[in-house]
Amino acid sequence: MSRTIKFAQAGGPEVLEFVETQVRAPAPHEVRIKVKAIGINRAESMWRLNDYIEPVKFPAGLGYEAAGIVDAIGSEVTGFGVGDEVNLIPSFSMNDYGTYGEVIIAPEHAVVKHPKSLSYAEAASVWMMFVTAYGALIEDAKIGEGDYVIIPAASSSVGLAAIQIANYAGATPIALTRTSGKRQQLLDAGAKHVIATEETDLVKEVMRITDGKGARIAFDPVGGPTLTKLLSALSFNGTAYIYGALSPETTALPVLDMIAKMTSVKAHNIWVTSGDETRRKAAVEYVLTGLESGALKPVIDREFTFDEMVDAHRYLEQNGQFGKIVVTV
Structure with missing residues (x-):
């Protein structure tokens, strides 16, 4: 069983609810991940308000970024194994997948290896x-x-x-x-x-x-x-x-x-970038090279715990942060 955050109607941060769910086994091209940290984005606030670039299908989950450990892999997944440290790159619809959970399912194409120089919180932010x-x-x-x-x-x-x-x-x-x-x-x-x-x-x-x-x-x-x-x-x-x-x-x-x-x-x-396999791979390589050289660095404004997700969204909407808001699980 895993706690996952869902919302049944559009609204303020208070519409976010913790739901206890049995996380299914991954499909052939999916990966199941035990989440350690979640990056919080303005897109998710807009999604919660049903004011994003695509309409929300209720009841809905949310979340684009996470860092964690592979828990299970689909039958046709070849690039990752159980126990691998991984991150998610935003390249899916939140109507299909979400990262606001203790254990989540993700499409294989959205999964990247965890940069060894970064903490889980840092990797969830980049x-x-x-x-x-x-x-x-x-x-x-x-x-x-x-x-x-x-x-x-x-x-x-x-x-x-x-x-x-x-x-x-x-x-x-x-x-x-x-x-x-x-x-x-x-x-x-x-x-x-x-x-x-x-x-x-x-x-x-x-x-x-x-x-x-x-x-x-x-x-x-x-x-x-x-x-x-x-x-x-x-x-x-x-x-x-x-x-x-x-x-x-x-x-x-x-x-x-x-x-x-x-x-x-x-x-x-x-x-435009993450939705195309060739462009996505080039972007990942560019970012990893920049991180390794020190030219690119995560900037985290504040960390919240998973239980404080509603507070994290309230803080996001105050527009006062300098850098990324991250939730640890």
């Missing part, structure tokens, strides 16, 4: 943040030396991953934060420049930093009115990747300005 940023910045934008990258919501886990990946690629990360309260933390995390958007003119400051040329890339999870400013801060032929909608306000596009500067807005999500 895959969503680094693969999401990798997909836009490395796989698609191919950032490198001489590029400036604007990173809104820079203190989020994906924002911090984008800072690290920009530095790893030789580009210059420009971190955005609302006030100066997290300026030093962001500089310590690798940001070359930090702009407090409620205290400074965003466009003017980016133009000052880039000698009037603008940044080639913006990597934005917010949308709303700030997107117009981001587009104005881009260089000719610059691109804004939008991978979230944290702003509740309308996201408008300055079409004539975009035409004049030939700027682009591209929607982005992790599935």
